[in-house]
Amino acid sequence: QVQLVESGGGLVQPGGSLRLSCTASGFIFSSYEMNWYRQTPGKERELVATISTAGVTTSYADSVKGRFTISRDNAKNTVGLQMNSLKPEDTAVYYCNARRIIQYWGRGTQVTVSS
Numbered sequence: 001q002v003q004l005v006e007s008g009g010g011l012v013q014p015g016g017s018l019r020l021s022c023t024a025s026g027f028i029f030s031s032y033e034m035n036w037y038r039q040t041p042g043k044e045r046e047l048v049a050t051i052s053t054a055g056v057t058t059s060y061a062d063s064v065k066g067r068f069t070i071s072r073d074n075a076k077n078t079v080g081l082q083m084n085s086l087k088p089e090d091t092a093v094y095y096c097n098a099r100r101i102i103q104y105w106g107r108g109t110q111v112t113v114s115s
Helices: none
Strands: 003-007 010-012 018-025 033-039 046-051 058-060 068-073 078-083 092-099 103-105 109-113
Touching: 003 092, 018 033, 018 092, 018 109, 033 068, 033 078, 046 068, 046 078, 058 068
Parallel strands: 010 109
Antiparallel strands: 003 018, 018 078, 033 046, 033 092, 046 058, 068 078, 092 103, 092 109
16 A cells, blocks of 8 residues: 655754655655645645655755755665754654555654754
């Protein structure tokens, strides 16, 4: 069955770094655009970063541009999100998303930025 499993979340101090990873299975990973979203309580889920099927094109929310980097490895069915210069407002549950005609979601991983 389709699975997206996120890992790498945790507690980090402001200014620190974390790397999230998402491992996919059960579908043709290389055919799907991959995205990272985040959500905080009471707010809508926000698109953070997108990477095209071959990894050639990426895009970012203005709030993370220059600090976050999305990448993918189609041989390993993984997508990553390198997060640098983290701020308290980056605190959220981060979700991996695969999208083509239909979309799949992971269960999320908590990222907390606090001193």
